[in-house]
Amino acid sequence: MLVNSSIDRGCGKRKAGGLYACVSQSPGGMPLEHFIVDPPVRWMSGPFRGVQLHTRADGIVDMIMWVGEEHYPFPSDFAEEGRTHGFSKRIPLGSESDYSNLTPYQSRLILVHPKAVVSGAYVLREGNHVAGVSPTIDRPQPDTIGKCTHPPRRALSDPPCTFATWDLSALRSHNRVHEVEIAEGEETAHIKTPSVDYFVHLPDKGTVLDTHETTALLPGIFLALPWSHFEYVSEEATLPQLVADKLGNNLAVTAVTPT
Numbered sequence: 001m002l003v004n005s006s007i008d009r010g011c012g013k014r015k016a017g018g019l020y021a022c023v024s025q026s027p028g029g030m031p032l033e034h035f036i037v038d039p040p041v042r043w044m045s046g047p048f049r050g051v052q053l054h055t056r057a058d059g060i061v062d063m064i065m066w067v068g069e070e071h072y073p074f075p076s077d078f079a080e081e082g083r084t085h086g087f088s089k090r091i092p093l094g095s096e097s098d099y100s101n102l103t104p105y106q107s108r109l110i111l112v113h114p115k116a117v118v119s120g121a122y123v124l125r126e127g128n129h130v131a132g133v134s135p136t137i138d139r140p141q142p143d144t145i146g147k148c149t150h151p152p153r154r155a156l157s158d159p160p161c162t163f164a165t166w167d168l169s170a171l172r173s174h175n176r177v178h179e180v181e182i183a184e185g186e187e188t189a190h191i192k193t194p195s196v197d198y199f200v201h202l203p204d205k206g207t208v209l210d211t212h213e214t215t216a217l218l219p220g221i222f223l224a225l226p227w228s229h230f231e232y233v234s235e236e237a238t239l240p241q242l243v244a245d246k247l248g249n250n251l252a253v254t255a256v257t258p259t
Helices: 075-085 164-171 241-253
Strands: 019-023 036-042 052-055 061-066 087-091 108-118 138-140 145-147 179-181 188-192 197-201 217-226 229-233 254-257
Touching (some): 036 108, 075 087, 075 108, 075 197, 075 217, 108 164, 164 188, 229 241, 241 254
Parallel strands (some): 061 108, 229 254
Antiparallel strands (some): 019 087, 138 145, 179 188
């Protein structure tokens, strides 16, 4: 199933001549929450462009990509866009690019966001719910899918909770691609992005992440998705031989789509 290529995503419309690594929606498939990495894995190597290919111990090759906060101010913006429209990340076609060793549905698209790790203390509004997307959030357990068990009130010694970044996204409304609307008396915030609207629980009004915001929210891996296919955007509905050579056997799982 192809992803939705007609929308304005947080990073804009897809470009002609671009090759995109995609994760399609599957009817009856696992919920998005199953693929959230919780707690997040701290990323220590700094921001990067393009794709980093990583070979696991079992020989499966993964793609690691950076999600820029200028287009997706919070991890939830990227995740909720993908939940609604499918995931699509443009990948480079440079001379050293080689995507022939990827394996559909076994290779993962691993996403890093600069605000995935909450290193400061926080208090989320407490009630008959758990921290996360309104009204409840599911998280993967070893053998089942269950609710996030991280407490709404976090001490500095507690592990960070990826799902808490959904609620914390209601704290800032200055970015034009991440608008926050809060109705008086409501316990949820309405988040608006170029591609999707979603609701989150409000953090407690007294929430303070840290004295210095730069140390409160840190880069980390927050999402690991099963890569499904490539899509090449072409006005002529053709796939150049240069691109086909970089795909190898994965040419069979590559679709050519219009702009």
